[in-house]
Amino acid sequence: MDPAATLSGPSYFNHIRFGLYFKDYILTAAQTETFNPLFLFSVVRQESLFEGFATSVMDARGVMQIMPATGSEVASNLGWPPAFTTDDLYLPMISIRLGAHYLARQSTAFNGDLFAALAAYNGGPGNALAWGDLASSDPDLFLETIRITETRQYIMQIFEFYGLYERLYAKNQ
Numbered sequence: 819m820d821p822a823a824t825l826s827g828p829s830y831f832n833h834i835r836f837g838l839y840f841k842d843y844i845l846t847a848a849q850t851e852t853f854n855p856l857f858l859f860s861v862v863r864q865e866s867l868f869e870g871f872a873t874s875v876m877d878a879r880g881v882m883q884i885m886p887a888t889g890s891e892v893a894s895n896l897g898w899p900p901a902f903t904t905d906d907l908y909l910p911m912i913s914i915r916l917g918a919h920y921l922a923r924q925s926t927a928f929n930g931d932l933f934a935a936l937a938a939y940n941g942g943p944g945n946a947l948a949w950g951d952l953a954s955s956d957p958d959l960f961l962e963t964i965r966i967t968e969t970r971q972y973i974m975q976i977f978e979f980y981g982l983y984e985r986l987y988a989k990n991q
Contacts, residue, residue, distance in 0.1 A: 839868040847918035860979035879907035882917025941969035
């Protein structure tokens with residue numbers, strides 16, 4: 819069943835498939851970094867399906883799929899967690915906090931543009947800058963200028979999930 823068709827399924831099925839896993843960590847990170855929590859749930863679902871021990875072929879780790887070098891840099895900037903090691907990225911509490919902070923940094927760098935922030939998170943900030951220059955503030959054109967198919971699909975998938983999370987949970991917030 820594709821994500822959009824899931825809404826015609828039983829309610830309990832939707833709440834499992836699009837669950838609020840790691841809710842306390844995500845709500846805290848969303849509040850700290852001023853994101854809608856449903857947006858962060860969508861990012862985590864896309865990144866790892868909420869699997870703490872997920873590892874990509876590029877060695878991104880944890881529920882937020884953070885690269886070890888990025889995790890080390892963000893942990894150093896935050897001064898948290900103490901005695902950070904890259905294995906800490908497998909711990910959802912750490913992955914969510916560091917990933918949300920890094921994503922918020924990208925959002926700030928791109929003036930709150932979530933498409934560009936997600937492009938930077940997935941495809942690199944330099945690429946996102948280049949795509950943004952080509953698109954000149956047009957979000958539809960921005961998606962079209964993304965030359966990495968995975969990154970373009972990544973953004974579209976997160977926003978599809980975000981819409982589904984809003985339909986399932988927005989009335990409860």
